[in-house]
Amino acid sequence: MKADEMQAELIITNARVLTMDAAHPRAEAVACAGGRIIAVGGRDLEALAGPQTRVIDAGGRTLLPGFVESHLHLVLGGAELAHLQLGGVHGAGPLTAAFRAYAAANPDKPLLMAQGADYTILDKPVTRHDLDAIIADRPIAMTAPDHHTVWANTAALRAAGLLQGAAMPHGHEVVMAPDGTASGELREFEAFAPVVALGGEARLNLGIATGEEPSPWPSDADMAIDRAKIARGLAHCAAHGITSMVNMDGNRYTLELLAGMRDAGTLTARVKVPFHFKPHMDLAALDRAAQMTRDFNDDWLTCNFVKMFMDGVMDSRTAFMLQDYPGVPGHRAEPLFSAPRFAEIATEVDRRGMQMAVHAIGDGAVRNTIDGYEAARLANGWRDSRHRIEHIELIDRADIARLGTLGIVASVQPPHPPGAMDFPLEPTLTLIGQGRWRDAYLWRTLAEAGAPIAFASDWPVTDVSVLRGLHAALARVPYPGCGDERLDLMASLHGYTAGGAWAAHRDGLTGRLVPGLAADLVLLGGDIEVAALAGLPELGIALTICGGRITHAGPGFAP
Ligand SMILES: [Zn+2]
Numbered sequence: 001m002k003a004d005e006m007q008a009e010l011i012i013t014n015a016r017v018l019t020m021d022a023a024h025p026r027a028e029a030v031a032c033a034g035g036r037i038i039a040v041g042g043r044d045l046e047a048l049a050g051p052q053t054r055v056i057d058a059g060g061r062t063l064l065p066g067f068v069e070s071h072l073h074l075v076l077g078g079a080e081l082a083h084l085q086l087g088g089v090h091g092a093g094p095l096t097a098a099f100r101a102y103a104a105a106n107p108d109k110p111l112l113m114a115q116g117a118d119y120t121i122l123d124k125p126v127t128r129h130d131l132d133a134i135i136a137d138r139p140i141a142m143t144a145p146d147h148h149t150v151w152a153n154t155a156a157l158r159a160a161g162l163l164q165g166a167a168m169p170h171g172h173e174v175v176m177a178p179d180g181t182a183s184g185e186l187r188e189f190e191a192f193a194p195v196v197a198l199g200g201e202a203r204l205n206l207g208i209a210t211g212e213e214p215s216p217w218p219s220d221a222d223m224a225i226d227r228a229k230i231a232r233g234l235a236h237c238a239a240h241g242i243t244s245m246v247n248m249d250g251n252r253y254t255l256e257l258l259a260g261m262r263d264a265g266t267l268t269a270r271v272k273v274p275f276h277f278k279p280h281m282d283l284a285a286l287d288r289a290a291q292m293t294r295d296f297n298d299d300w301l302t303c304n305f306v307k308m309f310m311d312g313v314m315d316s317r318t319a320f321m322l323q324d325y326p327g328v329p330g331h332r333a334e335p336l337f338s339a340p341r342f343a344e345i346a347t348e349v350d351r352r353g354m355q356m357a358v359h360a361i362g363d364g365a366v367r368n369t370i371d372g373y374e375a376a377r378l379a380n381g382w383r384d385s386r387h388r389i390e391h392i393e394l395i396d397r398a399d400i401a402r403l404g405t406l407g408i409v410a411s412v413q414p415p416h417p418p419g420a421m422d423f424p425l426e427p428t429l430t431l432i433g434q435g436r437w438r439d440a441y442l443w444r445t446l447a448e449a450g451a452p453i454a455f456a457s458d459w460p461v462t463d464v465s466v467l468r469g470l471h472a473a474l475a476r477v478p479y480p481g482c483g484d485e486r487l488d489l490m491a492s493l494h495g496y497t498a499g500g501a502w503a504a505h506r507d508g509l510t511g512r513l514v515p516g517l518a519a520d521l522v523l524l525g526g527d528i529e530v531a532a533l534a535g536l537p538e539l540g541i542a543l544t545i546c547g548g549r550i551t552h553a554g555p556g557f558a559p
Pocket of ligand 1: 071072458461
């Protein structure tokens, strides 16, 4: 390398650098140029500074690889930043006050949409009549934190054509009241898609709802509106130190929106976007995944990735279980793909050289998924596939060792266990049943059995804040009679950096602070190794840098 090329553009020094590189785990300074890390070492790196170099004194703060958010929904999260936020709201009085204030502030919105409504928000099953009592003359709706249930008032149901019920694909349901009209509860994406569409965001939901493309293709003006929502989501993620993300819904439209931002220089994170394979599709649909993979394959955008849902969620008893739900004899829910069909799909995806990620929450869904990955391995032989299972909320003991043996990534979310962060203990713990708590939300057990671990938030299902997630991971209290499932600080940080990069096939680009890798960095607001655990959520992000460019600067660090 010539001397002028070696001149650093940016040096961060006097930092507590945690490189996540096992060979050289600690350093004091990192130098970057041309979007790459050019040196990692002691304060003598300051000698690489020239007249044009920005030198940042980190003041002893922790410097890490930029966070990899391994499971999120960027487009939906960005759009939802403009919705009513109900986190922490409980009871009819506060819910009414929140909705009416939001309605007054948004007189023109065709749908008043709220996010983060706990399943227990009214301490009873929510009906359209409960919501009519809040606002009857405009369509209103609210979404559960897990995004698998929406409750709508009568005006919204009527406008969406759902008031008298509607035929739905397997697993999706317009819940009916005894009087033969819709109760107001809508289970799973396709049931609430007509309500969401009232708000003008239907095309943003296709990536998760159907996996299909908007038709007709949106105009440039519509795409600009959608990109503005994504930009808001990206800025939100950058403020939390995130430089790479794995989107967990997708279609070509999602990639086209992001590609426009990449080309305009406004993409502030690397994004992996899957093709969403839905039950109605046949194997030929994978041609579209292959095309997306060919067309989007650079340092910023990749596909080569297929997402599927094997089941629903615990709270609506749509998670597929090996045993009956406690107190509901005969009910185990059903998988969205039978075991033989999934094995066939997994084998074909794997044969085409693509990676898979499958949402599996119940122990039956987890087993189906492992069985399918195993079938793919037997059919195709070993390849560096890094297939993943998302969530793994419940697992049968007999399946734990199979993850490590088959090299299946456990993509798990520290904010998700009830009681760990924002989700209440109930109803989930009762739905799981006390006899199975010891098999629920395992992290350390899976890691010790050899499963590669990636940590994530599932934003907007939970807060995207990595520092809050880290706190949830490190402060989690075992359920009565259960083991300690926490990983230590370094292993937890690994799950949010190098572990996530590996699980996304991005370890040759990001996730560690090593010369030659991308200049993706996050400078925390303090020294995380001396910070009190309780103070982690407020530690703050001083700087986020992606590809050598500052994407977020906290107080005192503005360029
Ligand atoms: Zn998700």
